[in-house]
Amino acid sequence: MTENKTSIFHGKIVELYLESVRLPNGAQAQFEIVRHPGGAAVVALDRDARVCLLRQYRHAVGGWVWELPAGKLDPGEAPSVTAARELEEEAGLRATHWESLGEIISSPGVFTEVVHLFLARDLSIVPANAETHEVFEVHWVPFEEALTRAVAGELKDAKTLVGLFRTRHRLEQT
Structure with a gap:
């Protein structure tokens, strides 16, 4: 579940976010996520x-x-x-x-x-x-x-x- 999401870049096609999440195993992690419309x-x-x-x-x-x-x-x-x-x-x-x-899914890690x-x-x-x-x-x-x-x-x-x-x-x- 995303706890914190910070917009880094908003372009014509993609948006880049830095997201802090709690993983299913309870660990806290931070990911760079590129949002694309598909x-x-x-x-x-x-x-x-x-x-x-x-x-x-x-x-x-x-x-x-x-x-x-x-x-x-x-x-x-x-x-x-x-x-x-x-x-x-x-x-x-x-x-x-x-x-x-x-x-x-083209690249599910990013x-x-x-x-x-x-x-x-x-x-x-x-x-x-x-x-x-x-x-x-x-x-x-x-x-x-x-x-x-x-x-x-x-x-x-x-x-x-x-x-x-x-x-x-x-x-x-x-």
Whole structure:
């Protein structure tokens, strides 16, 4: 239970707090907690069993990262709405078939961020509308090749790895 919370930083996307808490074992601890509104990511599979991956520049990690189309939840926005919006904005795609692949917690020791994962199929092309601060390339990769690249360590983004492997599991059940 949080006993004391001090705001350290309030930015456009995240807030940083110093929180004093009493742990379940009775010990007192102090944590730096980054509060994030959460996000949604999409495994978009086309009729040829290819997955849409973005090769996106990420300054925080010093270069290019392979990722699923994804983005931050807007205030009051349902994760499914975020997923559909991001798929259109980043990949120029709309899907008529959606399935939840559950949630992941990106870094539970520091962040409150929860990422909601979705499988999107029955895709159609729409105009893309990427934001100016986003730099990426859209690629269509055979799904099995994406899994091989994930196992080999070429794909490193956690939401992308979990999304791909949960999709493989879902596809094996159908």
